[in-house]
Amino acid sequence: MARGIGKGLIGTGAAVAAVGAHDLLQRKHSVLRNYPVIGHMRYLLEGLRPELQQYFIERNWDGRPYNRDVRSVIYERAKGIHGELSFGTERDVHRAGYEHLVHSTTPLDPPDEPPRVRVGGPDCSRPYDMSLLNVSAMSFGALSANAILALNEGARRGGFAHDTGEGGLSDHHLERGGDLVWEIGSGYFGARTTDGEFDPDQFREQSAHEQVKCVSLKLSQGAKPGIGGVLPAAKVSPEIARVRGVPEGQKCVSPARHTAFSTPVELIEFIARMRELSGGKPTGFKLCVGSRRDVLAICKAIREVGTAPDFIIVDGSEGGTAAAPLEYEDHVGMPLTNGLMLVHNALVGTGIRDRIKVGASGKVATGNDIVRRLIQGADYTNAARAMMMAVGCIQAQRCHTGTCPVGVTTQDPRRARALDVGDKSARVHRYHEATVDQAVQMMATMGARQPEDLTPDMLRHNVSHEEVRSYAELYEWLAPGQLLAEPPRDWAADWQAASADRFLPSPGGVR
Template sequence: MGRSGPLPLVALSAALSASAAFLVSARWWWAAAPALALTCAGVGDLLWRRRSARRGHPSAGRLGRPAGWPPPGAVREPRPDAWEEPEFLVPSLWPVEAAQEPPVVRVGGPDCSQPYDMALLNVSAMSFGALSGRAVLALNRGAALGRFAQDTGEGGLSEHHLRGGGDLVWELGTGYFGCRADDGGLDWREFADKAALPEVRCVSLKLSQGAAPGTGAVLPAAKVSAEIARERGVPRGVDVVSPPSHRMFSTPRELVLFVARLREAAGGKPVGLKLCVGARSEFLALCRAMLAEGVAPDFVVVDGAEGGTGAPPPASAGRLGMPLTQGLVTVHNALTGVGLRDRIRIGASGRVATGRDVVTRLIQGADYTNAARAMMLAVGCVRAGRCHTGGCPSGVATQDPLRARALHVARRARQVERYQRETVRDAVRIMAAMGVREPGGLTPAHLVRRVAPGVERSYADLYEWLAPGELLAGPPPSWAADWKAADPDGFD
């Protein structure tokens, strides 16, 4: 049975029974009438815009839940891990009026000639290939409507990213898709040409991701269509496995120099890093390299080990790398300790869905946030758990054109914009209730965690917060060993 479910069979049955009613006996109308009604309903479902179930599964969407569609209550948000304790934000007895305009974050250090004003909440990295072209386009149009950014993911720039008019953060992974040279390295001319596009506002160099750090991304063969193969420069119908590490650099020093070269080739647009933090000494090695070479990225996106959209391999998801909270605190402290925090913005990516999540991540050290799972839900994901098969029933995570047709781009784009707008508005209202008008007024004391029954401590007490330049002046005992081990000329 095809992607349109039972509709062709119902239509055929209606035609045969109606013919029999005319040619054989009027009694056949008892069979023809319901079949004709279902056929008309199915045709209407094909034109239905508001529900992906009906649009992608005409007739079947009315008769029951289509194959691949999760039954009610079958898919639930995972329970918090043991390290997640109940937390609450501290309200003020003297709240303030909420800001009328949502705050933005200026991204771009002193070496950046084209800075970008980043929204508090943006679309996290999701590639064309992992998502359908219609899903990518809906996300991009939503970003254009709401004036926020969409991270392309490491699958390269596609026409679906560029058609919607939204701002883009072009992500480069270890495969360098979109500007890949024949030898697997970076094609500098192609990179410069694409980075010059007005839609590209920032460039993000992905070192690792929370969903599968250290393994490289995987696009299953079932989702490698002719278009995907052309976009990425890979064979059709074969698993696309990105290398685990970059070939353009091999040490922290080479990495920061590579970032500087990317920024120059991009015409001075912001260039940053995306990573899931592992050993603290490795990130400190990057900081030492920044100081030694006098260059630094414009932003660092911290991905939490608990992040991901449901597609990563279960053996690694949530088990490799630091959770987002610890990663944010580590990166914020490291950059502060070496005196670079004022020129490098920090993004947070991982389990960000609500206004409360946004405020929490800002307190923990971020300047802005990115969401993937929540944006997928806004664009129509039903969490069927079939992302890796290409059989997504809602048209979000598939390269099957008939399945993708279920996703109505214009409607989903408005839904994405509305979700982002209301989430940021909630974050601004929460800050106002805490007596804060701007994110800069938030402090670790505004977030409290229950560490034991009847025992609560604020983040100001739970974590050690370094003063600007403290690592240079003399690291505290808790940082001394990692600071000593940090080598700008090696990741070991």
């Protein structure tokens, strides 16, 4: 009997060893590559998940109706799985705050190719045709080298742009040949002097790379507007120190504000200088909107200087993949809907909207997200969190610790190995393609051939259980040049107080 038990244990051990070896060698599941054998528990629980959810729904333990999980949509599209579900919507379509798109009785056929957005104003000599959906700013350092490689290879395959984030331009960004938006933050990483100032010579050299299609100046980000980014000392490896131009093994902190400019006029002049140094590539800035007066001050500066940024990326306070203090994540900055419509209307009202493209970033994940943001004033969208999920993120929320279990947000080579670049780049490509196709299909369903055909009356909002109103009715939409001629009463005080010579704080409070 003992001999039989011994043989059983040996057989079990051999089977476990075989499973472990298979897990280490396979390339589809990052969790199993880092956690062989025991990682299967995750997939077991994942398989039980629908039944567990139904168990809670029937008993109403969570106190609210079950909403279809957007994460599942992202994962399924990345894996090439069809996302159709039976039995209709699982949302409470009567609750206040619910929004829906208006379909046409005579829908159109979608175009053969998704529309693209030409970014580049009259002062830009090398315009770029932007996809409706792109990779939002996430830096090397925050993400692993393999994550950067997978995102960029996915962008190359799908013909969309990959924003580098403010952590500098690394070899991993350039290796696969995908289109890049090079982001420069207040630390000027990759284009900085030894004392942390902007270095025009380094900037000219780096921006000359063929893969760099646009240059973006980061004023603020949705996760933590008003404070700089932080990369813990443990993540500042020799390679990252070289890319960023900072000391190895020391905490890397971006200043809260820029030193290259301090007024709206100086901001616009600096952007014009960056465009010239880059050889005429589209140059713009990203911000999480704080106040209407600051946005109007920038618009006044554009008119005064006589040149404009080629694009403005509006980052919503609800977005952001970066680690940030809870108070900033929840209580600072304007949500994307409000900030996006404010920027759009300010540009229209000052007569400069036709010179500037507007990008939207903040929890963009599905086709309807893209369409909603286009209706609210955007020309294109960027996604960060969804792209991280497509590349393998399971939202373990250990990004800032360097111990990411799937190799996405770590600088530990052993952990990063779990992320297979070939497999995950294909997932990024599939997710992007399926999501853009769905957005274009939805526009055709609404009778729109191009994003320009979308209008605010096509998006409806439940004001209450009984009342539904369109965005055309709910919000004020300025006419071209209206602020220059006769500002509406609600805008007049802010227009009067905004100055091209100063940002807030200013006397009289803020709006």
